[in-house]
Amino acid sequence: MYSPTTLVDGAITPDETATAYSKVTWRLIPFLFICYVCAYLDRVNVGFAKLKMMSDLGFSDAVYGLGAGVFFVGYVLFEVPSNLIMLKVGARRWIARIMITWGMVSGAMMFVNSPTSFYILRFALGVAEAGFIPAIILYLTYWFPASKCGKVTALFMTGIPMSGVIGGPVSGWIMSRMDQVQGLASWQWLFLLEAIPTVVIGFAAYFYLDDKVADAKWLTAREKSILERDLTQDQHGKKHSLRDGFTNPWVWLLSFIYLFFTMGLYGVSFWLPSIVKASGVADPLDIGLLTMIPYAFATGAMILTGRSSDAKGERRWHLALPGLAGAIGLAWSVAYADNTAVAMFALTLATMGIMSTISQFFVLPPSILTGAAAAAGLAIANSVGSISGLIAPYLLGVVKTVTASTNAGVLVLAVCLMIGSLLVFTVPARLVNRK
Template structure:
């Protein structure tokens, strides 16, 4: 393996470095993106299943809210251990394991008959998927320096809105057309059909991914040297030890900020289909097509903001303004909840802002952490943020059960986005605005 400090053949030109990063981007990002699309789809398709599952099984809104959220209990408990295991066994083995096991459990959701079985399977799904997102985010730091994380992270995390673009119409079609096919309910078909690609992708991941730059046979030796040298220079001033990842106050500050932003994320993810239905749309396929609109615009917003953030070497304002936009959109959707066109415009703004906060947030940890500290710190931040996955759906479920409306709960989520945006400015600019 080439030295990370001395590059054979002389210093790399800007064009050589750009070509090396382009090759890595086109090799890794499309595959990881597809994996994340189905990861997120398996996590939130319960929002579409809810449209008929609740009446078929006699579940209340509170039961659904708790079941949707209990996923994150298992996710929270096993996330940090999962990322530390990946450091030991390697990315390709661990990412493959995660995907295959969560695909199988997601498919098993077709067997739900009682609230207890619903809770158990959602909990196990969280255990199975624990560590996937921090594992990928950590894996990207093996290939890209912090200065390039804005665009790269945004491209990967567009899997969230694109799961809505793809999954909305797909889930809507399954829910509308597959009822009573072979004696199964449409929501049962939903879980089975959307789990199959995840298992297949998990198997492919084992053979497709490389653990390190040195293992990548699709790179030339000079390209490997260029990438390793760039990463070596990027380590200056960062926290490296496992203890740093657990004990540094800045890690916990970032975790709290992420918690406030993900409150808005999971509110939209789990309840967008229901909010669209409440605005006067009843056909599941139409609901799926309408939910595609906010996610399509969010994908564009994430990519453009990521590019701007990298080009300007500025992270905090890009993140905070996205959070404010998300809050304004949520509040606006409440004010015009009975007007479908205006509500959809508001939800589109909300989804654009909220999804962009997620991609922009993940430019911060790699700027201050590396190595074992990054493995622990990224997992901790994602774990704390995952608590919102339990709080947000259950909060909205309880509010709707009590008031017959989700409006008050949605406004609470808007306030959370504002709080997160304000807290962003407590992170020192000199640590995260790296060139």
Template sequence: MLSSTSAAGVAATRDEEGAIYTKVMWRLLPFLFLCYVFAYLDRVNVGFAKLSMMNDLGFSEAVYGLGAGVFFVGYVLFEVPSNIVMLKVGARFWITRIMVTWGIISACTMFVTTPTQFYVLRFLLGVAEAGFFPAVLLYLTYWFPSSRRGKVTALFMTGIPMSGVIGGPLSGFIMASMVGVGSLSNWQWLFLLEAIPTVVLGVVAFFFLDDRIKDAKWLSAREKALLEHNLAQDAQGKHLHKLRDGLTNPRVWLLAMIYLFFTMGLYAISFWLPSIVKDSGVVDAWHIGLLTTIPYAAATVAMVMTGRSSDRHGERRWHLALAGFAGAIGLVWSVLYADNTIIALMGLTLATMGIMTTICQFWTLPPTILTGAAAATGIAFANSVGSFSGLIAPSMLGYVKTATDSTGNGLLVIAACLVIGGLLVFTIPAHLVSRKK
């Protein structure tokens, strides 16, 4: 049985078309996934460094919260310009530049001795990394049509929870085993050792990635024609394609606000999960690292399953909103049973599953509305607005922790944000973001 795909006189069966997209996924996603794992790890490993860094340097919880969050000031300021530059110079060069510079700056965090130095390096890390995530999302739109992006986006973004699955034990192991090694503290070794893979992967990206379908020597002429035809068909009917459309259209602003509420949960979990587990009664850094893998492993499964379901049913809104509500329930659960490690961890696992799923499912929405240069600016703009939560959430939780010696009230605020984000999803007309099967 032939599908509707026909390009340059070439028709393809559904099985053949599926095989071509599987080939593209296996070529691109494992590498991009690995890059994202270390990108996210270099951003949030400060959560593990905090376990001894604060005592060594005399930092308060408020100093840590602000330092963790100031990363996003640089990130937000340079995100849209970064994606515009990528349009000019190409994905492989720009992704290489981003990864090499952020790896070097992340390693330099080992030399911090004062709060000011901490703030400056975290700001510069945000500047260096700005554009990586929206650049990859934009890059995926060069290869996959909207109907296939639920699964593809979910697979790529499992890099976030997998950075926890891999990074939790790795960071815990480094923190536990590098005490007293050489003249460096364990948290200094953490920043150094986890930055090296990022720089290496950045160099590899330049030689491994192709800017466009036409540049891919690993695809046949027939495969290129089919992929390009599907992208051309997908772009039809999308009226937002100019550079300014991605910055000024009210629908883009609405999407950005929805993302802001969801990412409040993301950064609360990312920066505070080790501390929340520690507050429940676990002291050993290695054990904390092992326990943090449970929520992230469960979230990885939830993201992929929800992405497949969303593509299969051609439905986006309910898949996104219900994940947000589940995340809120999990956070409230973890607060109510904060003194019981096992029960609190169950709540944190549900929260992490819901929160991580909202992040990957959200990114199926902008490409259904935007195309061309509008996609470059719109994706970057939405991510920039959402990234403000990276400054708000850690700082708020830090001040709440300092003032009350508990993060519970702060987590309840985050839960409310997830509910608001879920409700706002339904202000987007279903016909714009869903596809009938």
């Protein structure tokens, strides 16, 4: 590690600090953003495939819901081991491995022909992708102190809504135009075509990313020392050991808070196309274009919330208020489910709030943990939160099978968001606020 006292000659100006962080932001965030777009698109494009795959293969809503959710069984089981392996082998190697393997498994989804093969490949996809999000969040802490994590985490995580902005129309077009091309169903083309970029970018990650500040040839020695100075100061008072990551009670509390927020996230991610279709829109391309709207607005909401959070040094209200907005939006979408315009407005509000909670949540753990503790703690939080990926889709699938409507299930997700928002205030402000 560079020593600020030996490498920095003279006082460091605010302009120098701003330039150093600007270089890191522009070098890393656009590329990591693209990685996350691929990750999320490969994870949730099953929501679009569902529009025709279910009828082609004779799947019920319950089968779909379980298949969509079983991804998270593999994901949760291998999340912590994956992040600990990254500590040993380095970020660029492990991030590249994750992307290449999950891209290959996602493409193999085109061969699904039964509920069993659907479940097996969704489980394998979870295993392949396990550790990706906590690995990236941990990787960002190698470059940014906690006080600057709100904005950069939000910028990175705009990959979630932008996968909807990009993936909605693209997925809708594939579903509308590629059916029976070369004898393949449209949903088979969907899995194949959307997996290719992930594999390509996975190989690029190996050559593009640097494991740490010291390896960055694109930074000057002075810029490196500025970053190392801030990172060293940021470690003061945080938990460091691997054991701390597993035993710290705040980690487990944050994990369960995240569980309630992700209930809303995966409800929207997996069922938004179906909710839009139920409101009276039939053409898959039109469904794709309409799902783009909530995600586009959510992107802006995430960035503005992250900037405000860093500027004020306040974390809890910036997490709780978006959660409440998400709950109100989901409930409103149920109340006006038969009115496409009002339902879309409500779903847009819900998506803006829900997406903002996800990016803001991941600012909290690095405020408490660093090093091996952060690797374990982030993985635990994401693992517990990801259990909702199994619960939420299956819950909605069962409710729809029983009631022929998703309304009751969506209201349950709204309540979960409200509970998560209230639990945020059980975390002391002194632990997470930064100025």
